[in-house]
Amino acid sequence: MATRYQNLKVKLKWCKVYEPDAFMGAENWKVSAYPVDEKEWDKFKATGLELGVKTDADGEYITLRRPTKKLIKDELVVFAPPEITGVVNVTYENELGERVRQYNKGDKVKLVTNGEQEMIPNGSLAIVNFSYYDTIKGKGHRLESLRILELAEYIEQPPRVADEAEAKEEVKEVKKEVKKSSDKKEELNDEIPW
8 A cells, every 4th residue: 555644633732743752762753632523533543553542531542653763665764843834833944945854864954933933732723644554564654744723722830839848847857768778778787797
């Protein structure tokens, strides 16, 4: 099967589209995509992809990825991050001003925005586009682009600040535990014959 493409209307969460997520030596741009209704789930299922469907407090979702690089037919291909259009516009261009999606190592590529690079808050509504294709190990996929339809309101979580007296008490307790541990080590060291 040749490479095919699919669009899904989704709510987004945990968008890592500007800086790739690094895990166990692999780097990927990725998003958690929550299809908005059964019609969108059916479109996803029709692709035949066997991505693990996960569930959290916001519902069921899939994680779509785009690698930073991949060895294809014995050649290293470097991928640009997913293109972002709509409310937020982010593209990648080469030295000639041409839009690029993949390039060779060493080529100069720059990010082009329509203003400030804007965060994509959890709950934003978008159309995700991904490619899917056959591989030796089964079907593979690659996140291609996001079209942001509506940005959710960004709610910054305030850091937990403990009461000053409570914090001082916790520090005292930790110091006591550390002292007890070091005293026990000294007792144990006295009993070692060498």
